[in-house]
Amino acid sequence: MRALDYIVPESAAAAVALLNEHGETACPLAGGTDLVVDLKHSPGNVQVLVDVSGLEEFHGIEETERGLRIGSMVTYGEIMENPICIEKIPEVVAASHTVGAVQTRNLGTIGGNLVTCVPSADSAPALMVLDAEVTVTGTDGDRCMPIEDFFVGPRKTILEPHELLADIWIPKKMLGKPSSFSKFGLRKGQALALVNVAAALELDKGKILEPRIALGAVAPTPIRALKAEAFLAGKKPTAELIDEAAQIAVTETKPIDDFRASANYRRQLIRRLTQRVLTRSLEIAAER
């Protein structure tokens, strides 16, 4: 690795000031599971690492009146062991378990995963179906937005060079919502998703209420299948209806051909996995 400066700021404000001062030659360091690999093999023009992984403002998991807050520097390992997450957002925990392996989950942070912004990020669909919001902090203060608006393209987020992802919020009404996550990779361990899907919904007098479907690795960013959601809303669930919704979801995606799988294979995965997560979410909703 080439020579770098390494700075450990004392606060989020100090980190923002450092990023602002150094511009694009500075890069915030979180868990490092992506960044350290990049620094070894394609460092770009990074000269200064600003280690934000220990900043207290970016840690912690708390339930408040607003909902559940997860600090951006919380690791996947911490999410998997957190009793509030296990109880209130079990499918985010399930998605976390499919990321990398134990060692990378102990280093890698949920915020780092979102900022790296690969289309296959496993936490993204599970958070999107829970209407997650993110807080971004920069020289002009904080701004909050739906998580969908945070993703711009492959490896590109809405963050300005001086900004940092501070925390992730799941609104109170979405906690404990019937939800399901499914991922298909080429292996069970340490595999990138060919497709990952999450769903969340409720049943109201036997009809589907507020359905959410989110998919990863099927477009330049993780996406919501809004047409399939609109198709399901207010209808009585049947196997045929679920399959039709899954087929609509397929039309909303743009999967790629690459060395891992063909676009056609991915489309078949999207249909089956979407069916699966909707069916499982309905089962959970029906049990209540």
Next chain:
Amino acid sequence: MLVEINVNGEPKSADVPPETTLLKMLREDLGLTGAKLGCDVGDCGTCTVIVDGVSVNSCLMMAARANGSNVTTIEGLANANELHPLQEKFEEHGALQCGFCGPGMLISAKSLLDRNPEPTVFEVRDALAGNLCRCTGYTKIIEAVMDAGREMRSGQSGA
């Protein structure tokens, strides 16, 4: 920059360039060559060490980030008189062939048993998913970990 860590119970420090990984510091500055440099991108797990109670890929962790931490490496498993039960069971089961994956396998297995003294086979497989072996396959390794867990629970080893 000066990095101070507690390794296997002993305070250690080294003045390293800021871009140094924890693995490089352990191997080249502290002379602890048990953790191996394998893929260097976090896939193979042979660099695995325990930092403040959790296992990590030391090739992906900057040394500066480990400053002030407690680190356990493979050198910290055995004492002067006896092997750790995991090491004994790996030997007994022939769970290592070339041995290159061994330090990482043993550290991942120790990290699992520290948290979960009675794992299922599935949990052992899950815990070792980040450690690649290219010689023996995984069956004997998994059997050795299960067996070590049983022995440690029975308290026969005194570990």
